[in-house]
Amino acid sequence: MRASTAATPLYEVPDRATSLMADFTAVTVDEIQKLISSAPNKTCHLDPAPTWLVKDVSCLFSPFVALLCNKSLTTGSFPAEFKQAIIRPRLKKDGLNCSDLKNYRPVFNLPFLSKLLQRVVQARLQVHFDGNSLLSRWQLAYRRFHSIKTAVTKVLNDLLLATRGQMSALCLLDLSAAFDTVDHELLLQRLERQFGLHGRVLQWIRSYLTDRTFCVVYGEGTSFVVQVTCSVPQGSVLGPLFFIVYMADLADLVVK
Numbered sequence: 001m002r003a004s005t006a007a008t009p010l011y012e013v014p015d016r017a018t019s020l021m022a023d024f025t026a027v028t029v030d031e032i033q034k035l036i037s038s039a040p041n042k043t044c045h046l047d048p049a050p051t052w053l054v055k056d057v058s059c060l061f062s063p064f065v066a067l068l069c070n071k072s073l074t075t076g077s078f079p080a081e082f083k084q085a086i087i088r089p090r091l092k093k094d095g096l097n098c099s100d101l102k103n104y105r106p107v108f109n110l111p112f113l114s115k116l117l118q119r120v121v122q123a124r125l126q127v128h129f130d131g132n133s134l135l136s137r138w139q140l141a142y143r144r145f146h147s148i149k150t151a152v153t154k155v156l157n158d159l160l161l162a163t164r165g166q167m168s169a170l171c172l173l174d175l176s177a178a179f180d181t182v183d184h185e186l187l188l189q190r191l192e193r194q195f196g197l198h199g200r201v202l203q204w205i206r207s208y209l210t211d212r213t214f215c216v217v218y219g220e221g222t223s224f225v226v227q228v229t230c231s232v233p234q235g236s237v238l239g240p241l242f243f244i245v246y247m248a249d250l251a252d253l254v255v256k
Contacts (some may be wrong), residue, residue: 022199076203
């Protein structure tokens, strides 16, 4: 029996994992080179070198990045330097009142290598999730080949089919600052008990989630450093995947 990831669980997460994943497969130099080449040319203030330069010398840089990634995956440790983030607030829409803080969206700027390592892990987790059909078929956001258009098409089709003598009702749930609602211990319980992650994989994810910090940069001003105790980072690679895992039980409740 696998040990619980939390000493005092928020509530009992059902243990229904049938397919287990305890270790990550090793990263190859070719994989790293492809990830670097396909990465967008965005540079974070925390990066020691601009992304375009890293891409230009990727053939020389890739072996060292592969070594770093494999060390992280085999030790189950996410580097502390990669847990720092800079938040640059952006207006949600043009024309909104810039003096109202509610009109801003916190955009996390993360180091390039941090995102690269997250892409490596995301690819391996996605293989486990998709290969074992662990994600709900009705989860249409934050997934490849799925989008808001897919969701709208599904709802429209259901409504049209229901016009044959049936009554339809549409219930919408809107979470304010949804990514900030993620409790780390509950997420880890779900990943272990429902998605079969344990061993070095779960250890790495715990390391990824804990001891994260950020500061806010606006104009010429910089805030003090803040410790993150919950949520998944906006703008991160793994954030959307972890969010849909966190909300996975919602699909079962809707079906009921």
